[in-house]
Amino acid sequence: MDQLHLQNQLCFPLYALSRQMTALYRPYLEKLDLTYPQYLVMLLLWEHENLSIKKIGCELWLDSGTLTPLLKRMEETGLLTRDRSSEDERVVNVHLTKEGRQLQKKAVGIPDNIFSELSITNAQLKSLKKELSAILNGLEKKKEL
Amino acid sequence: MDQLHLQNQLCFPLYALSRQMTALYRPYLEKLDLTYPQYLVMLLLWEHENLSIKKIGCELWLDSGTLTPLLKRMEETGLLTRDRSSEDERVVNVHLTKEGRQLQKKAVGIPDNIFSELSITNAQLKSLKKELSAILNGLEKKKEL
DNA sequence: TTTTATTTAATTGTGCACAATCTAATTTTG
DNA sequence: CAAAATTAGATTGTGCACAATTAAATAAAA
Numbered sequence: 001m002d003q004l005h006l007q008n009q010l011c012f013p014l015y016a017l018s019r020q021m022t023a024l025y026r027p028y029l030e031k032l033d034l035t036y037p038q039y040l041v042m043l044l045l046w047e048h049e050n051l052s053i054k055k056i057g058c059e060l061w062l063d064s065g066t067l068t069p070l071l072k073r074m075e076e077t078g079l080l081t082r083d084r085s086s087e088d089e090r091v092v093n094v095h096l097t098k099e100g101r102q103l104q105k106k107a108v109g110i111p112d113n114i115f116s117e118l119s120i121t122n123a124q125l126k127s128l129k130k131e132l133s134a135i136l137n138g139l140e141k142k143k144e145l
Numbered sequence: 146m147d148q149l150h151l152q153n154q155l156c157f158p159l160y161a162l163s164r165q166m167t168a169l170y171r172p173y174l175e176k177l178d179l180t181y182p183q184y185l186v187m188l189l190l191w192e193h194e195n196l197s198i199k200k201i202g203c204e205l206w207l208d209s210g211t212l213t214p215l216l217k218r219m220e221e222t223g224l225l226t227r228d229r230s231s232e233d234e235r236v237v238n239v240h241l242t243k244e245g246r247q248l249q250k251k252a253v254g255i256p257d258n259i260f261s262e263l264s265i266t267n268a269q270l271k272s273l274k275k276e277l278s279a280i281l282n283g284l285e286k287k288k289e290l
Numbered sequence: 291t292t293t294t295a296t297t298t299a300a301t302t303g304t305g306c307a308c309a310a311t312c313t314a315a316t317t318t319t320g
Numbered sequence: 321c322a323a324a325a326t327t328a329g330a331t332t333g334t335g336c337a338c339a340a341t342t343a344a345a346t347a348a349a350a
Contacts (some may be wrong), residue, residue, distance in 0.1 A: 003256040004249065006188045006204065011166045011259070012272050013277035015181075018163035019247050019337075020284050021156050025340095034158070037306065043151045054328060059151065059200050061161050064329050066307050073305085090315050090328040104149065111148040114156070119283050125155050128276055131269070132158035139165050162312075171308095182336065199298060209299050211337050213293040218335085235345050293344070307338080317326070 024117055030104055037062070039107075045080060045096040052085070053092045058070055079103065120143050136145045169262055173255045177248055178248050182207070183219055184252075190241040198237045199217060216248070224248065 006012055008092065029039050040060055053067055060067075071094060074080050079100040085091040098103060135139040151157055168183040172185050185205055189196060198212055205212075216239060219225050222246035232238040260270065 002193055004188055004219060004252060006185065006192070007255065009188070010274045010277075011181075012185065013274055013281055014159070014166055015185075017277050017281045017284075018159045019206065020281060021159055022348080023338090025156065025286070026182050036156075036307065040157065040160075043149055043154070046149060047151070057328095061164065062306095063308065065170045065309080068330055072277060081238065084329095088328085089315070092329065098335085105167065107149060111154065112157075117284075118280060122317070124276070128273075129155045129158055131273055135263060136158055136162045136266060139162075139262075141168070168308090179337065197298085207336095208338065210301080211338080215302055215336070229299095233298085233346070237299065293349100296339075297345080299343085299345105301342070302340085304337105304339090306334085309334090310332085311328090312331075313327090315327080315329105318323090319322100319324075 021114075024114055025110070028113060031079060032106055037066070039072065040068070040077065041094075042100065042107070045094070045100060049096050051094050053094060053108065056094065058143075095109060166259075169259055170255070173258060177251055178222060179248075182211070182215060186215070186219065186239075187245065187248065187252070188225065190239065190245060194241050196239050198227075198239060201239065 002008055023129045025036050025039065029036060032039075034042065037060070041056060044056060044059055053064060053071065056071075057063055058118060059066055071080065078097055080097055082092050083095065085093050112122050113120075118125070120128075147153060149160055170181050170184065174181060175233070177184075179187065186201060189201060190203055191248050198209060198216065201209055201216075216225065216227060223242055223243055226240045227237055228240065230238050259266075263270070265273075
């Protein structure tokens with residue numbers, strides 16, 4: 001029955017820390033007029049410039065029910081454009097705008113700021129990221145079976 | 146600029162794994178007619194039987210905007226009751242019902258089932274839980290300053 | 291003791307998440 | 321080719337999260 005105690009669960013610190021982490025980002029992201037999931041989309045677009053909704057969903061593990069309205073809001077604020085592909089009309093391509101590109105300059109300092117608030121070492125951070133990613137990939141593989 | 150790549154962030158695997166973890170719980174919790182945050186409330190009530198909303202919020206790091214409607218739904222399904230304290234009328238006490246207690250029997254197997262789906266060792270799980278909790282507590286202390 | 295400040299919940303509003311369903315476009319099969 | 325299956329997104333509905341405001345009760349201070 002000990003199994004059912006909150007403090008014995010892995011899932012809880014994962015859930016709580018994930019939310020506290022986005023709370024840590026919030027003051028920085030508010031200055032850029034972004035939410036945390038919108039910030040993740042921008043990270044992808046700063047890297048790739050042009051992506052389908054499908055691809056964004058695969059990278060972030062999010063479906064169209066989440067992404068469609070989120071991307072529409074980001075289109076309204078001028079960070080990106082959405083156009084249906086001419087080769088395959090089912091596909092909607094998301095493209096970074098000039099304003100979207102500009103925003104990257106304001107974001108460069110964020111990761112360092114967050115890191116400094118965490119009071120952990122760089123080595124800890126790296127190993128933790130690795131462990132979490134490993135579990136995540138394990139789940140991904142399972143899904144494919 | 147590498148800092149701004151999705152794959153170099155700690156926050157992202159944390160965010161993604163947290164959601165995938167609740168997805169892992171979902172099929173089990175649906176059988177109990179619970180959502181994941183509701184399950185966390187039940188874990189607390191199975192341990193303590195009687196808790197104020199304030200206390201639940203402190204334990205789960207959730208505020209009344211989240212808890213008030215969530216607890217009302219759980220009251221409607223008969224898992225708990227909500228009564229204003231007579232000593233201090235500001236306080237609402239949440240009390241486990243018989244049905245709520247009964248539900249524990251159906252939940253005992255869940256942690257083991259989840260663990261077996263994760264394909265990690267018990268040692269890994271424990272150390273991971275410890276690391277995440279440590280960071281979480283670090284943030285908690287910061288808030289108090 | 292009356293004012294002031296604090297505390298606990300509830301309320302309102304916005305933005306995710308995600309299941310389920312739907313539509314339209316493309317592929318695959320017979 | 322035509323019918324069936326698959327795929328990409330959009331839509332609808334429910335349930336969190338959380339900021340900001342409000343209301344009521346209690347505690348603290350002048």
